[in-house]
Amino acid sequence: MAHEVNGEWRGWRAAAQEALYGAGGFYRRPEGPAGHFRTSVHASPLFAAAVARLLCRVDEALGRPAELAFVDMAAGRGELAAGVLGALPPDVGARVRVYAVEIADRPEGLDPRIEWLDAPPERMTGLLFANEWxxxxPAEVAEAGADGVPRLVLVQEDGTERLGDPVAGAEAEWLARWWPLPAEGFRAEIGLPRDTAWAAAVATVDRGLAVAVDYAHRADARPPFGTLTGFRAGRETAPVPDGSCDITAHVALDACALPGARLLTQRAALRALGLTGARPQLTLASTDPAAYVRALAHAGAAAELIAPGGLGDFGWLLQPVGIAGASLGGLLVDVPDHEEQ
Known part of the structure; x- marks a missing residue:
C-alpha cells in the first residue's frame, strides 16, 4: 500500500477512493453517473430486457425458487434494477426480490419494490449483476522506473504525479503474474482490489450466477501504458482526484475470474440472450409501416449494444455458483468469444 508523503502525495488507490466515494466525492453528486457518461443501461432499454431474460434463465436453472434475488451492484440511480423489474414476466416478477446497491441516497420516485442498500445482502439465491462497477x-498504478523496477505512482490532488517506492508484497506478486512491466515507462493498474471485491461479491451468492460487465483486457493484450482516465459531462478528461470527475481504469477480468468462470464479449453474450441487431425485412415497410419503423429502431439500438469497437467489446465475466453452465441455455458453454465481424 502507498502512504502519504509530507501530507501531499498519495497512491492512486487512496486518492481515487476519496475523490469518488468521500463525503464530497464524485459518486455522491446529485446528478448521478448518467450526468457524466453513458453505459449500456442508458443506451437502450434492450439491455435491461436482456438481463431480465438472463435472470429468467437463472430462475429455471435454480428450479424456480419461491424467492429469486436480483442484485444490481453500483446501481447508479436504479435504472437497471427498474428496467429488469419492468421486463420480467409476471410469474417471475411475483417471486423476485430486487436489491439496488449504491452508496448514494435512494432517488425519489424509484419503484418501491426495489430495496436500496449500501452493500449487497449477505446471502442470496439468484443473479448478482455488476455493470461497470x-x-x-480504485487500484494502485505502477510504472517501471529507469532501473526497470515497478514503482508505485503517487499523485497530488491536482493530478501531478511522481514515482514512489518499489511495488512490494501481494501487489508485486499480482503484477508479476497478471501484468508484468517489460521496460521503463510501461504502466499497469494493479488489479488486486478488484479481484478481492469481486470474490467478496460472489461469496454472497449461495446459488445462482454472478456477472461482471466492464471495460476489460486480458493477459495476451494488456495496454502498455495502462488505462487510467477521467470522465466529466460526457467527455474523457485527465484523471484528477479532486472529486470533479469520474476516475476509472479498465479491468483485468481474467485475474478476477474464479474457478468455473467464463469470459466473453458483450457482443457474444447479448447475441446469446436474443439481441442480433438484424434489420427488419423491407416488405414490412409496405405492409405495416409503423411496425417497420419500430423494428428498425429496435435493430439500431441492439446494434449499438453489440457494436465492435464500442459497447460490444465490453467484457462479461460469468461466475456460476451451484448451478451447471449447461442449464443457462448454452450461455456458458458454446458461445464463441471471438466472432467474425
Missing amino acids: LDNV
Missing part, C-alpha cells in the same frame, strides 16, 4: 474500484 469494477472499473471504479
Whole structure:
C-alpha cells in the first residue's frame, strides 16, 4: 500500500477512493453517473430486457425458487434494477426480490419494490449483476522506473504525479503474474482490489450466477501504458482526484475470474440472450409501416449494444455458483468469444 508523503502525495488507490466515494466525492453528486457518461443501461432499454431474460434463465436453472434475488451492484440511480423489474414476466416478477446497491441516497420516485442498500445482502439465491462497477474500484498504478523496477505512482490532488517506492508484497506478486512491466515507462493498474471485491461479491451468492460487465483486457493484450482516465459531462478528461470527475481504469477480468468462470464479449453474450441487431425485412415497410419503423429502431439500438469497437467489446465475466453452465441455455458453454465481424 502507498502512504502519504509530507501530507501531499498519495497512491492512486487512496486518492481515487476519496475523490469518488468521500463525503464530497464524485459518486455522491446529485446528478448521478448518467450526468457524466453513458453505459449500456442508458443506451437502450434492450439491455435491461436482456438481463431480465438472463435472470429468467437463472430462475429455471435454480428450479424456480419461491424467492429469486436480483442484485444490481453500483446501481447508479436504479435504472437497471427498474428496467429488469419492468421486463420480467409476471410469474417471475411475483417471486423476485430486487436489491439496488449504491452508496448514494435512494432517488425519489424509484419503484418501491426495489430495496436500496449500501452493500449487497449477505446471502442470496439468484443473479448478482455488476455493470461497470469494477472499473471504479480504485487500484494502485505502477510504472517501471529507469532501473526497470515497478514503482508505485503517487499523485497530488491536482493530478501531478511522481514515482514512489518499489511495488512490494501481494501487489508485486499480482503484477508479476497478471501484468508484468517489460521496460521503463510501461504502466499497469494493479488489479488486486478488484479481484478481492469481486470474490467478496460472489461469496454472497449461495446459488445462482454472478456477472461482471466492464471495460476489460486480458493477459495476451494488456495496454502498455495502462488505462487510467477521467470522465466529466460526457467527455474523457485527465484523471484528477479532486472529486470533479469520474476516475476509472479498465479491468483485468481474467485475474478476477474464479474457478468455473467464463469470459466473453458483450457482443457474444447479448447475441446469446436474443439481441442480433438484424434489420427488419423491407416488405414490412409496405405492409405495416409503423411496425417497420419500430423494428428498425429496435435493430439500431441492439446494434449499438453489440457494436465492435464500442459497447460490444465490453467484457462479461460469468461466475456460476451451484448451478451447471449447461442449464443457462448454452450461455456458458458454446458461445464463441471471438466472432467474425
